[in-house]
Amino acid sequence: MRNFLREWQSEVRRTLTGSPDVPPEWSLTFAQGDDPGYYLPGSAVWSVHGGLPTLIAGIRSLLMQSLHPGVLAGVHDHSNFREDPVGRLVMTTRWIHAVTYGSKADALAACRRVQRLHESVRGKYIDGQGEVRDYSANDPELLRWVHVTFTDSFLCAHKVWGGPIPGGPDAYVREWAQAGRLMGVDAPPLSEADLRPQLDAWFASGQLRADERVAETVAFIRNPPLHPFLMPGYRVLFAAAVLSLEPRYRAMLGLRTARLGPLPLPVTIAARVTLAVVRLALDRTGPSEHAARERLRRLGVA
Numbered sequence: 580m581r582n583f584l585r586e587w588q589s590e591v592r593r594t595l596t597g598s599p600d601v602p603p604e605w606s607l608t609f610a611q612g613d614d615p616g617y618y619l620p621g622s623a624v625w626s627v628h629g630g631l632p633t634l635i636a637g638i639r640s641l642l643m644q645s646l647h648p649g650v651l652a653g654v655h656d657h658s659n660f661r662e663d664p665v666g667r668l669v670m671t672t673r674w675i676h677a678v679t680y681g682s683k684a685d686a687l688a689a690c691r692r693v694q695r696l697h698e699s700v701r702g703k704y705i706d707g708q709g710e711v712r713d714y715s716a717n718d719p720e721l722l723r724w725v726h727v728t729f730t731d732s733f734l735c736a737h738k739v740w741g742g743p744i745p746g747g748p749d750a751y752v753r754e755w756a757q758a759g760r761l762m763g764v765d766a767p768p769l770s771e772a773d774l775r776p777q778l779d780a781w782f783a784s785g786q787l788r789a790d791e792r793v794a795e796t797v798a799f800i801r802n803p804p805l806h807p808f809l810m811p812g813y814r815v816l817f818a819a820a821v822l823s824l825e826p827r828y829r830a831m832l833g834l835r836t837a838r839l840g841p842l843p844l845p846v847t848i849a850a851r852v853t854l855a856v857v858r859l860a861l862d863r864t865g866p867s868e869h870a871a872r873e874r875l876r877r878l879g880v881a
Contacts, residue, residue, distance in 0.1 A: 590806040591860035597669035602866030609870035612682025623751035631854040636736035638820035643728040646787040649714040652704035680871035690761040707788040726759040789831040819850035
């Protein structure tokens with residue numbers, strides 16, 4: 580039993596950080612740097628990104644982002660997500676943590692690294708109205724969709740499964756807008772109320788599309804090649820992500836909330852229990868946050 584628990588803990592850590600037993604090297608670099616960074620302890624961003632509901636938010640944001648055919652074309656045509664989904668997750672985690680916990684230099688370097696990778700991500704896609712369009716991963720409107728769906732998903736998941744947000748939901752949207760600007764998003768939303776009209780406009784415009792490629796992506800997200808130890812918990816978190824989606828997006832994605840016959844399953848509670856179990860495999864303070872606090876103490880900020 581002890582060996583099972585040890586192996587399970589290692590798999591959780593490897594999946595989330597790329598390193599099963601020690602903090603990933605990239606997280607330790609956040610102790611360096613000569614400025615406090617864009618966010619501090621007590622900020623809305625630290626509160627949201629330091630919580631385990633981000634696991635549900637990440638699944639939800641991937642589902643949402645797949646509905647834009649330009650974004651999805653870039654992933655399908657240029658990404659190795661099928662062969663190395665954990666590696667892709669770690670790359671995304673590294674970017675989020677660099678912007679959240681790193682110095683401004685760390686955040687800028689992480690964003691520039693992603694933008695350089697995006698330079699070669701170009702091609703054509705068919706939009707929701709059947710028109711052939713060119714796409715570029717650095718296109719501001721595609722980046723806006725990614726930013727808005729990310730922000731909406733992380734906020735939504737935290738409101739259901741997380742604790743209070745310092746300054747409230749508007750503070751998180753306003754603070755995380757800086758990440759959007761660093762990535763090239765012009766005038767990102769600054770409040771929760773600003774998110775809604777932008778999502779509604781995309782839906783009403785017909786730009787979003789549900790087709791065979793979306794169905795393939797949803798099937799992969801539903802059943803990724805994770806270690807068998809992790810799959811029971813992942814299925815609960817996937818069901819939670821589906822539950823948190825608006826019905827109109829669930830319909831486009833071909834998803835339904837979890838039910839046993841006519842009765843809805845207690846997904847919200849099950850997800851809360853699953854997150855508590857995952858917490859057992861992780862330190863209370865993650866390595867990125869710990870390194871950031873070291874930097875802040877050295878600078879006399881915290």
